[in-house]
Amino acid sequence: MDEEHPRTETSINNRSLLRQVLNVEDLYRKNKVKNSPLKTLLEIIVKHHIERTELKNDKITTTNHESGALQSVQTISLTAKSPEATPSMINETKTEDNITTAFAVNKESRLRSNTKKNPPSKGACMSPCSEGDRLTTPNQPDMAHDLEDQKGQTAMAFLQEDDSFIQGEPEKNFSINETTLRSRRNRIKRGMMAGPIPQESNRKKQSRRVDMSQPLLRKEEENKLCQDALLVTGLHKKHLESSLTEISSADCVGGKQQLLPERRQSENSFKKVGQDKLKIRKVNVRPNVADLDMSEMVLDDIDDDDDDLRELPQVPLQRTLAENNNAGRPMDQHTAMELKAVLLGTSLNCFSVEWRNQPFTFSEIHDLRYGIVQRKGGPCGVLATLQAFVLKKLLFENTESTGLQRLRPSNTARRKCLVLAVAEILWRAGREKQATVAINSGANHFTPAGHYRSDRMLEKIICFTVDNMKDLQLLLEQHSEQFETGALGCILLTISAVLSRSIENVREDMDVPTNTLIGAHGYCTQELVNLLLCGRAVSNVFDDDMELDSGNGNTTLLKGIKGCCDIGLLSLFEHYNIVKVGVYLKTPQYPIWVVCSESHFSVLFCLQRELLTNEDKGLEVFDLYYYDGLANQQEEIRLTVSVGTSTRSCQDDDTDLIPPLDLCIRTRWRDAVVNWNDTEPIL
Numbered sequence: 001m002d003e004e005h006p007r008t009e010t011s012i013n014n015r016s017l018l019r020q021v022l023n024v025e026d027l028y029r030k031n032k033v034k035n036s037p038l039k040t041l042l043e044i045i046v047k048h049h050i051e052r053t054e055l056k057n058d059k060i061t062t063t064n065h066e067s068g069a070l071q072s073v074q075t076i077s078l079t080a081k082s083p084e085a086t087p088s089m090i091n092e093t094k095t096e097d098n099i100t101t102a103f104a105v106n107k108e109s110r111l112r113s114n115t116k117k118n119p120p121s122k123g124a125c126m127s128p129c130s131e132g133d134r135l136t137t138p139n140q141p142d143m144a145h146d147l148e149d150q151k152g153q154t155a156m157a158f159l160q161e162d163d164s165f166i167q168g169e170p171e172k173n174f175s176i177n178e179t180t181l182r183s184r185r186n187r188i189k190r191g192m193m194a195g196p197i198p199q200e201s202n203r204k205k206q207s208r209r210v211d212m213s214q215p216l217l218r219k220e221e222e223n224k225l226c227q228d229a230l231l232v233t234g235l236h237k238k239h240l241e242s243s244l245t246e247i248s249s250a251d252c253v254g255g256k257q258q259l260l261p262e263r264r265q266s267e268n269s270f271k272k273v274g275q276d277k278l279k280i281r282k283v284n285v286r287p288n289v290a291d292l293d294m295s296e297m298v299l300d301d302i303d304d305d306d307d308d309l310r311e312l313p314q315v316p317l318q319r320t321l322a323e324n325n326n327a328g329r330p331m332d333q334h335t336a337m338e339l340k341a342v343l344l345g346t347s348l349n350c351f352s353v354e355w356r357n358q359p360f361t362f363s364e365i366h367d368l369r370y371g372i373v374q375r376k377g378g379p380c381g382v383l384a385t386l387q388a389f390v391l392k393k394l395l396f397e398n399t400e401s402t403g404l405q406r407l408r409p410s411n412t413a414r415r416k417c418l419v420l421a422v423a424e425i426l427w428r429a430g431r432e433k434q435a436t437v438a439i440n441s442g443a444n445h446f447t448p449a450g451h452y453r454s455d456r457m458l459e460k461i462i463c464f465t466v467d468n469m470k471d472l473q474l475l476l477e478q479h480s481e482q483f484e485t486g487a488l489g490c491i492l493l494t495i496s497a498v499l500s501r502s503i504e505n506v507r508e509d510m511d512v513p514t515n516t517l518i519g520a521h522g523y524c525t526q527e528l529v530n531l532l533l534c535g536r537a538v539s540n541v542f543d544d545d546m547e548l549d550s551g552n553g554n555t556t557l558l559k560g561i562k563g564c565c566d567i568g569l570l571s572l573f574e575h576y577n578i579v580k581v582g583v584y585l586k587t588p589q590y591p592i593w594v595v596c597s598e599s600h601f602s603v604l605f606c607l608q609r610e611l612l613t614n615e616d617k618g619l620e621v622f623d624l625y626y627y628d629g630l631a632n633q634q635e636e637i638r639l640t641v642s643v644g645t646s647t648r649s650c651q652d653d654d655t656d657l658i659p660p661l662d663l664c665i666r667t668r669w670r671d672a673v674v675n676w677n678d679t680e681p682i683l
Contacts, residue, residue, distance in 0.1 A: 015041070018041065019041065022041070022045070024041060024044065024045060024048075027044050027045070027048055028041070028044060031044050328439070328441075328462035328463060328464045329462065329463045329464075329465070330441075330445035330446075330461075330462050330463075331438075331445055331446065331458055331459065331460075331461040331462065331463065332445070332446055333446045333448065333449065333450075333452060335503075336446075336452070336458040336459070336461075337451075337452055338503050339458065339495060339498065339499075339503065340452075340458070342498065342503055342506055342507060342516065342517060343494070343498070343516060343517050343518050344516060344518055345516045347451060347452045347453065348451070348452070348453045349453070350453060350455040351455055351457065351491060351522075352378060352522040353376070354375070354376040354377060354378035354379060354522050355378055355379050355490060355491055355518075355522060356455075356457065356487060356488065356491065357375060357376075357487050358374070358375055358376070358378075358379050358383070358487075358489065358490040358491075359483065359484060359485050359486050359487060359488075359489035359490070360372050360383070360386060360418060360483050360484050360489045360490070360493075361373050361484060361485060362411075362414050362418075362484075363629075365633075365634060365635075366408065367407070367408070367635060367636040368627070368633060368634075368635075368636065369407070369408050369409055369414065370390065370391060370394055370406075370407050370408075370409060370414065370627075371387065371627050371629055371633070372386065372387050372390070372629050373629050374629035374630040376630075377521075377522075377523075377600070377630060378521070378522035378523060378524075379490045379494075379522070379524060380523075380524065380600055380601040380602070380629070380630060381523070381524025381525075381528055381529040381532075381594075381601045382490050382493060382494055382524060382528070382532065383490065383601070383629055384529075384594050384595075384601035384602055384603050384629070385425070385529055385532040385533055385567070385594055385601070386418075386421055386422070386425065386493065386532070387603045387627065387629065388567045388592045388593075388594050388603050388605070389421035389422075389424055389425060389566075389567065390414070390417050390418055390421045391592055391603065391605050392421070392566060392567065392590050392592055393416075393417035393420050393421055394406050394407070394409055394413070394414070394417050395407075395590075395592075395605070395607060396590055396609060397420075398413065398417065400413065401413075404607070406607075407625075407636075415480060415484060418480070418483065418484060419473060419476045419477050419480055420473065422476055422483060422493060422496075423435070423469065423472045423473045423476055425493070425497060425532050426472065426496050426497060426500045427469055427472060427500075428534070428535035429497045429498075429500040429501040429531060429532075429535045430500040430501065430535075431535070433467065434465055434466065434467045434500070435465070435466055435472050435496070435500045436463050436464065436465045436496055436499040436500045437463070437464045437465075437466070437472070437475050437476065437479070437496050438461050438462075438463055438492050438495040438496045438499065439461070439462050439463075439464060439479050439482060439492070440457075440460050440461060440462075440482055440486065440488055440492065441460050441461070441462045442460060443460060444459040444460060445459060445460065445461075445462070446459055447459075457488060457491065458495075461495065463499060494517070494528070497531055497532055498517070498531070501531060501535065501536075501537065505537075506527075506531065506537045509527070509531075509536045509537040509538050509539075509559060510527055510537060510538070510539050510559075511538075511539040511540070511556075511557070511558055511559060512539070515527060515539065517531070517537065523599065524601065526539060526540070526541065527539055529569070529594065529596075529601065530561070533565055533567055533569065533585075533594065534561055534562070534563075534565045536559075536562065538559040538560060538561065539558070539559060540558055540559060540560040540561075540579075541560065541561065541569060541571065541579055541580070541581045541582060541585055542560040542561070542579075542580050542581070542582040543560055543561055543582030543583055543584050544560050544561070544562065544582075545557060545558065545559050545560055546558040546560060560582060561582055561584040561585055562584075563584060564584050564587070564588065564589060565584055565585060565588050565589070566588055566589045566590055567588050567590065567592050567593070567594060568585045568586055568587065568588035568592065568593040568594070569581060569585040569586075569593060569594045569595075569596065570585075570586070570593045570594075570595050570596070570604065570664045570665070570667055570668055571595075571596040571597075571664065571667070572595075572596060572597040572598065572660050572663060572664050573596065574667045575663040575664065575666070575667055581667065586667075586668055587612065588612075589612075590609065590612075591605060591606035591608070591609060591611045591612050592604075592605040592606075593605070593668070595626075595661065595664050596664075597660045597661060597663075597664050598660055600628075600630065602626065602627065602628040602629070602630075602631075603626070603627045603628075604624055604625070604626050604661075604664075604665070605624065605625050605627075606622060606623065606624050606625070607623070607625070608622065620642060620643050620644050621640065621641070621642050621643075622640075622641055623638055623639065623640055623641070624638075624639045624641055624665070625637065625638055625639070626638075626639060626661065628682075631682070635679070637676070637679050638677050638679070639661075639665075639674050639675065639676060639677070640674070640675040640677055641665060641669060641672050641673070641674055641675075642672065642673045642675070643669045643671070643672045643673075644671075657683070659674075659676075659681040659682055659683055660682075660683075661674070661681075661682060662674045662681075
């Protein structure tokens with residue numbers, strides 16, 4: 001830290017000075033005397049702002065209640081002075097303590113004053129109810145008809161105004177509900193509703209608790225809306241009953257008999273209107289489609305290293321399912337734990353930054369356009385193996401160009417070769433019967449729990465299994481950007497190869513089932529390289545299997561390469577007599593070799609396939625090309641190898657100055673002399 005950001009006079013070097021600069025010393029002292037104090041300044045500051053926000057909201061709520069109560073008192077007095085106010089209405093207003101009822105009476109008094117100034121006509125009473133639901137009947141006596149018409153119009157106007165409060169002003173109502181939801185959503189997103197997190201181990205538990213609480217919050221909002229709508233409907237029914245009581249108190253017995261069926265019909269209409277309002281309220285408070293789904297939100301801590309994941313192209317699940325007939329299988333925690341165990345040793349380990357930020361991006365240098373660039377050390381075994389298969393497609397299966405032109409492919413040609421190379425690796429790992437492709441969906445499919453450490457990658461994986469090469473190539477073409485430019489390209493290929501082989505078979509391939517495919521410092525083990533080269537994660541490079549007598553009649557089975565491979569392998573460890581590379585890897589079907597030298601994997605290849613087919617005829621001089629994706633290579637490296645005529649000169653060489661690559665070549669062609677052709681040898 002001191003090297004990257006040296007301290008200056010203005011630097012804050014201790015917490016005491018930090019508290020002074022932030023002016024939180026008082027908060028720190030108050031927190032310190034509590035029974036369970038918070039442990040970080042950030043938690044203290046966040047809690048302080050939460051309390052201030054809640055206190056401010058409480059004051060606003062109290063002010064609203066006081067203003068509502070004052071308005072209710074004024075409403076009662078206005079109702080009592082109104083010439084059209086009935087005793088039953090006044091008594092009801094005086095005895096009712098509910099603020100909502102007072103609000104309804106206030107609205108009615110205002111409606112009556114408006115009715116007195118501007119008497120509505122019969123055609124002016126417009127409401128959501130049908131013509132048959134109106135309260136007036138033409139066969140009543142004049143007095144009853146007038147009272148009923150006035151009361152009916154008042155009730156309908158009250159209903160119409162209340163309906164306009166919901167329907168006629170949707171923007172205002174929606175803005176209030178939306179503001180509430182957004183405020184609550186933002187507080188959840190920032191983790192404020194979850195409270196302070198005192199310990200590191202509580203982060204995941206807190207994430208799951210908030211994640212589980214989101215459906216409850218949504219359900220609580222809907223229940224509240226239902227209660228509001230039912231309250232409005234109840235007020236309408238209560239107001240109708242009081243109006244009917246006043247009309248029935250007049251000396252019009254016939255009118256009362258006719259009002260009974262009208263009352264039932266009106267109650268039904270009010271129920272219908274209440275249901276319509278409830279639906280409108282529910283639609284208005286529903287979040288926009290563009291908003292995040294609260295049920296899928298998970299709170300989690302993001303490390304600085306995860307900035308590399310921003311480049312990850314997220315392919316929508318809908319497009320994936322629409323373009324492929326094979327339904328994807330989302331990753332579950334059990335499979336993720338098994339994958340981590342076979343790759344990293346335990347489900348508590350995570351992929352290193354070198355692995356998480358390694359796509360299969362090609363070089364833009366003119367002479368090296370065929371080469372895949374390695375950003376950092378670690379996954380070189382995967383990159384070198386894939387590079388070898390890409391060269392196989394470019395050199396020996398590409399009919400569009402010839403000669404050296406094959407090493408200067410177009411963007412389309414090299415992308416096609418990349419897809420074909422990945423398909424061949426996965427198809428061979430699946431015993432040429434089926435293959436599994438791991439694709440990043442961009443959304444979590446399980447919430448990590450228990451003995452598992454999240455890396456925020458495996459949770460987003462969807463696995464597609466195909467049973468023929470054509471579908472496999474089509475699937476990889478549709479998601480080629482995830483491998484070529486996506487940050488997780490190297491991890492996706494590794495996971496796909498393991499799942500194609502199956503985790504159980506990978507363990508059975510190894511000499512020791514507890515071995516891992518990724519070793520110390522993030523390096524690829526020989527098992528992972530063999531899985532990609534020949535489709536089996538065996539631990540050795542010799543031919544076939546070997547049995548060792550371990551004493552007392554017991555034998556130990558060491559597993560090797562079962563048959564000839566398309567791509568070969570040369571190892572510097574063979575020069576030091578540590579391992580023995582078999583003929584199957586030394587003499588592959590194509591003149592391309594993965595080179596293991598100095599704990600690093602690179603590629604050595606020849607443009608002429610005759611190097612292997614005419615080997616018995618004694619090809620004494622030939623050219624090999626070398627590519628190392630990690631060496632920041634700027635030019636083409638061409639080696640001229642002479643075999644059979646320079647044994648004496650080889651013995652005279654200073655062994656300390658012999659490049660390790662020369663020693664690897666000599667494990668394949670004994671006593672070979674390597675000419676670097678004016679290129680600086682890699683020592």
